[in-house]
Amino acid sequence: xASPFARNLAxxxxxxxxxxxQSKKGIVLDQPSVVCVDTKTGNILSVGHEARGMVxxxxxxxxxxxxxxxxxxxxxxxxxxxxxxxxxMVGVRKFVSKPIIVVAVPPLITSVEHRAIKDAAYxxxxxxxxxxxxPMAAAIGAGLPIQxxxxxxxxxxxxxxxxxxxISLGGVVTSxxxxxxxxxxxxxxxxxxxxxxxxxxxxxxxxxxxMAIGSAIRSSGESAARIRGRDLVSGLPxxxxxxxxxxRDAIEDQIFKIISAIKAxxxxxxxxxxxxxSRHGMVLxxxxxLLNGLAERLMNETGMPVRIADDPLYCVVAGAxxxxxxxxxxxxxxxxxxx
Numbered sequence: 001x002a003s004p005f006a007r008n009l010a011x012x013x014x015x016x017x018x019x020x021x022q023s024k025k026g027i028v029l030d031q032p033s034v035v036c037v038d039t040k041t042g043n044i045l046s047v048g049h050e051a052r053g054m055v056x057x058x059x060x061x062x063x064x065x066x067x068x069x070x071x072x073x074x075x076x077x078x079x080x081x082x083x084x085x086x087x088x089m090v091g092v093r094k095f096v097s098k099p100i101i102v103v104a105v106p107p108l109i110t111s112v113e114h115r116a117i118k119d120a121a122y123x124x125x126x127x128x129x130x131x132x133x134x135p136m137a138a139a140i141g142a143g144l145p146i147q148x149x150x151x152x153x154x155x156x157x158x159x160x161x162x163x164x165x166x167i168s169l170g171g172v173v174t175s176x177x178x179x180x181x182x183x184x185x186x187x188x189x190x191x192x193x194x195x196x197x198x199x200x201x202x203x204x205x206x207x208x209x210x211m212a213i214g215s216a217i218r219s220s221g222e223s224a225a226r227i228r229g230r231d232l233v234s235g236l237p238x239x240x241x242x243x244x245x246x247x248r249d250a251i252e253d254q255i256f257k258i259i260s261a262i263k264a265x266x267x268x269x270x271x272x273x274x275x276x277x278s279r280h281g282m283v284l285x286x287x288x289x290l291l292n293g294l295a296e297r298l299m300n301e302t303g304m305p306v307r308i309a310d311d312p313l314y315c316v317v318a319g320a321x322x323x324x325x326x327x328x329x330x331x332x333x334x335x336x337x338x339x
Contacts, residue, residue: 157288
């Protein structure tokens with residue numbers, strides 16, 4: 001077991017949000033993965049919620065950067081600085097003993113990106129850094145029996161990627177990652193409104209529209225929603241009523257790609273494990289799991305039982321948190337890098 005005196009940490013560095021879990025305490029930080037930088041000086045002006053609030057409201061020399069895009073580290077230096085700032089927020093430098101840190105990362109990132117994240121954690125004061133992939137962390141956080149000789153399937157739909165994995169005996173048997181997530185779904189809505197109505201809306205408006213009337217399958221009692229954007233012809237503000245069917249049409253291609261990734265993973269899964277999955281089904285995690293009707297759509301498409309994890313937004317950090325509190329027990333799912 002991890003030392004009860006060490007304030008060990010688990011970190012979920014997501015495309016949309018970074019969440020930090022402290023052993024024996026729970027979630028201590030949940031901030032957008034956004035950094036505001038002054039391009040004249042190179043200095044970081046703000047991170048997290050404050051930086052997100054500045055998006056679209058800054059002079060030219062101040063830019064908002066998302067260091068992770070589509071599940072990969074797009075800016076190494078900014079990603080390191082962001083992680084350093086977040087760790088400072090939870091007082092890593094003030095800890096009497098240096099913490100052990102477990103970092104959950106998307107499967108698509110490279111070994112070089114692994115190293116950049118580890119270096120950032122060490123520079124912030126970590127004693128030892130463990131790296132684990134998000135699908136495994138999500139499966140643990142969702143309470144799946146990952147160490148038993150039975151197949152478990154997790155579908156983690158995050159901001160930048162959708163990760164599908166079949167797990168048995170503490171290891172990933174087969175998996176698939178696609179760069180489809182909440183961000184690409186929002187972009188699809190922005191493009192649909194732009195192409196259909198010559199109306200430009202922001203990504204935040206698209207996200208609100210998705211949450212309000214977005215769905216993967218038709219349901220009863222649907223109603224339209226009003227949005228406001230900039231008319232591309234006149235340049236003036238304009239209101240528009242949008243129906244749920246239009247949003248379904250806008251995001252259908254993204255949903256289809258998620259379904260295809262799930263079917264491709266099942267196609268590569270050994271028959272005995274497929275038999276397990278046909279009984280136990282799959283579990284949805286990540287913010288995308290909350291899309292209305294998605295579980296029902298996947299059930300119809302695959303013929304398997306589908307359920308949403310109890311706390312889908314925090315499955316990854318909860319799973320990494322269990323690891324940081326049970327290092328020896330879960331050693332087989334971690335990759336250690338010590339200095």
